[in-house]
Amino acid sequence: MTTKRKAKAAKAPDGPLPSLPQLCTEAADHVARARIALYDETLDADQALIHLDEAIACLKRLWAHGRARQAAPGPSLRSA
Template sequence: MKQKSKAHDKVMPPLSLSELCSEAADHVAKARISLFNDSYDAEVALLHLDEAIFCLKRLLAHGRSTDINGASVNGASATLRSA
Protein backbone atom coordinates (compact mmCIF):
# COMPACT_ATOMS: atom_id res chain seq x y z
CA MET A 1 0.00 0.00 0.00
CA LYS A 2 1.42 3.36 -1.01
CA GLN A 3 1.76 5.75 1.89
CA LYS A 4 0.57 9.30 1.27
CA SER A 5 2.93 12.07 2.26
CA LYS A 6 1.63 14.66 4.65
CA ALA A 7 2.41 18.34 4.36
CA HIS A 8 3.52 18.57 7.98
CA ASP A 9 6.22 15.91 7.43
CA LYS A 10 8.13 18.64 5.57
CA VAL A 11 9.72 21.71 7.12
CA MET A 12 7.00 24.32 7.21
CA PRO A 13 7.83 28.00 6.72
CA PRO A 14 6.59 30.35 9.45
CA LEU A 15 3.01 31.47 8.88
CA SER A 16 1.06 34.32 10.40
CA LEU A 17 -1.68 33.43 12.86
CA SER A 18 -4.34 34.41 10.35
CA GLU A 19 -2.75 32.22 7.67
CA LEU A 20 -2.71 29.24 10.05
CA CYS A 21 -6.36 29.78 10.98
CA SER A 22 -7.29 30.08 7.33
CA GLU A 23 -5.38 26.91 6.44
CA ALA A 24 -7.08 24.96 9.25
CA ALA A 25 -10.50 26.20 8.12
CA ASP A 26 -9.74 25.24 4.51
CA HIS A 27 -8.84 21.70 5.57
CA VAL A 28 -12.04 21.36 7.61
CA ALA A 29 -14.07 22.57 4.63
CA LYS A 30 -12.33 20.09 2.31
CA ALA A 31 -12.99 17.28 4.80
CA ARG A 32 -16.66 18.19 4.89
CA ILE A 33 -16.84 18.23 1.09
CA SER A 34 -15.14 14.82 0.95
CA LEU A 35 -17.79 13.38 3.25
CA PHE A 36 -20.84 14.98 1.71
CA ASN A 37 -20.17 14.83 -2.03
CA ASP A 38 -21.22 11.96 -4.27
CA SER A 39 -17.95 10.04 -3.96
CA TYR A 40 -17.92 10.00 -0.09
CA ASP A 41 -14.20 9.62 0.55
CA ALA A 42 -13.67 9.12 4.29
CA GLU A 43 -9.91 8.58 3.90
CA VAL A 44 -9.43 11.95 2.23
CA ALA A 45 -11.66 13.57 4.86
CA LEU A 46 -9.52 12.13 7.65
CA LEU A 47 -6.33 13.35 5.98
CA HIS A 48 -7.77 16.87 5.81
CA LEU A 49 -8.85 16.70 9.45
CA ASP A 50 -5.35 15.57 10.42
CA GLU A 51 -3.90 18.58 8.62
CA ALA A 52 -6.39 20.90 10.34
CA ILE A 53 -5.41 19.48 13.73
CA PHE A 54 -1.74 20.00 12.88
CA CYS A 55 -2.46 23.67 12.10
CA LEU A 56 -4.29 24.06 15.41
CA LYS A 57 -1.39 22.45 17.28
CA ARG A 58 0.94 25.00 15.71
CA LEU A 59 -1.38 27.77 16.92
CA LEU A 60 -1.36 26.27 20.42
CA ALA A 61 2.43 26.02 20.43
CA HIS A 62 2.66 29.65 19.41
CA GLY A 63 0.28 30.66 22.19
CA ARG A 64 2.31 28.78 24.76
CA SER A 65 5.61 30.27 23.59
CA THR A 66 4.53 33.92 23.70
CA ASP A 67 2.95 36.22 26.25
CA ILE A 68 -0.02 38.49 25.62
CA ASN A 69 2.23 41.09 23.95
CA GLY A 70 3.86 38.58 21.60
CA ALA A 71 7.16 38.42 23.48
CA SER A 72 8.82 35.05 23.89
CA VAL A 73 8.35 33.27 27.22
CA ASN A 74 11.05 31.24 29.02
CA GLY A 75 13.55 31.88 26.23
CA ALA A 76 11.36 30.14 23.66
CA SER A 77 11.43 31.89 20.33
CA ALA A 78 8.14 32.43 18.58
CA THR A 79 8.03 30.72 15.19
CA LEU A 80 4.98 32.61 13.96
CA ARG A 81 4.53 36.25 13.17
CA SER A 82 1.61 37.92 14.89
CA ALA A 83 -1.27 38.98 12.67
Protein backbone atom coordinates in the same frame (compact mmCIF):
# COMPACT_ATOMS: atom_id res chain seq x y z
CA MET B 1 -1.94 7.56 10.75
CA THR B 2 0.23 6.19 7.98
CA THR B 3 3.99 6.59 8.02
CA LYS B 4 3.80 8.98 5.07
CA ARG B 5 1.42 11.29 6.90
CA LYS B 6 3.47 11.09 10.11
CA ALA B 7 6.62 12.04 8.21
CA LYS B 8 4.81 14.92 6.51
CA ALA B 9 3.39 16.16 9.82
CA ALA B 10 6.80 16.01 11.52
CA LYS B 11 8.59 17.83 8.69
CA ALA B 12 9.34 21.48 9.44
CA PRO B 13 8.27 24.06 6.86
CA ASP B 14 11.03 25.29 4.56
CA GLY B 15 9.76 28.85 4.09
CA PRO B 16 8.81 31.57 6.55
CA LEU B 17 6.36 30.65 9.28
CA PRO B 18 2.75 31.56 8.47
CA SER B 19 0.97 34.22 10.49
CA LEU B 20 -1.76 33.35 12.99
CA PRO B 21 -4.56 34.39 10.61
CA GLN B 22 -2.99 32.27 7.87
CA LEU B 23 -2.88 29.25 10.18
CA CYS B 24 -6.54 29.76 11.13
CA THR B 25 -7.51 30.09 7.48
CA GLU B 26 -5.55 26.97 6.57
CA ALA B 27 -7.19 24.95 9.36
CA ALA B 28 -10.66 26.15 8.34
CA ASP B 29 -9.92 25.31 4.71
CA HIS B 30 -8.94 21.76 5.62
CA VAL B 31 -12.10 21.30 7.69
CA ALA B 32 -14.19 22.57 4.78
CA ARG B 33 -12.45 20.18 2.39
CA ALA B 34 -13.07 17.31 4.80
CA ARG B 35 -16.78 18.14 4.88
CA ILE B 36 -16.87 18.24 1.09
CA ALA B 37 -15.12 14.87 0.90
CA LEU B 38 -17.68 13.38 3.27
CA TYR B 39 -20.81 14.90 1.78
CA ASP B 40 -19.81 14.75 -1.88
CA GLU B 41 -21.20 11.98 -4.09
CA THR B 42 -17.92 10.07 -3.82
CA LEU B 43 -17.93 9.87 0.02
CA ASP B 44 -14.12 9.77 0.29
CA ALA B 45 -13.55 9.09 4.00
CA ASP B 46 -9.79 8.65 3.56
CA GLN B 47 -9.46 12.08 1.98
CA ALA B 48 -11.62 13.58 4.73
CA LEU B 49 -9.36 12.08 7.40
CA ILE B 50 -6.27 13.45 5.67
CA HIS B 51 -7.79 16.95 5.69
CA LEU B 52 -8.81 16.62 9.33
CA ASP B 53 -5.26 15.53 10.21
CA GLU B 54 -3.93 18.61 8.42
CA ALA B 55 -6.41 20.85 10.27
CA ILE B 56 -5.27 19.37 13.59
CA ALA B 57 -1.65 20.00 12.61
CA CYS B 58 -2.51 23.67 11.94
CA LEU B 59 -4.22 23.95 15.32
CA LYS B 60 -1.20 22.38 17.02
CA ARG B 61 1.03 24.99 15.38
CA LEU B 62 -1.33 27.72 16.64
CA TRP B 63 -1.16 26.27 20.14
CA ALA B 64 2.63 26.04 20.02
CA HIS B 65 2.83 29.64 18.81
CA GLY B 66 0.64 30.77 21.70
CA ARG B 67 2.74 28.83 24.21
CA ALA B 68 5.93 30.37 22.81
CA ARG B 69 4.45 33.86 23.14
CA GLN B 70 3.50 33.21 26.77
CA ALA B 71 7.01 32.00 27.57
CA ALA B 72 8.72 34.94 25.82
CA PRO B 73 9.94 37.67 28.16
CA GLY B 74 8.98 41.27 27.59
CA PRO B 75 5.82 43.32 27.30
CA SER B 76 2.73 41.64 25.95
CA LEU B 77 -0.45 43.06 24.57
CA ARG B 78 -3.53 42.71 26.71
CA SER B 79 -7.12 43.39 25.82
CA ALA B 80 -8.68 46.46 27.38
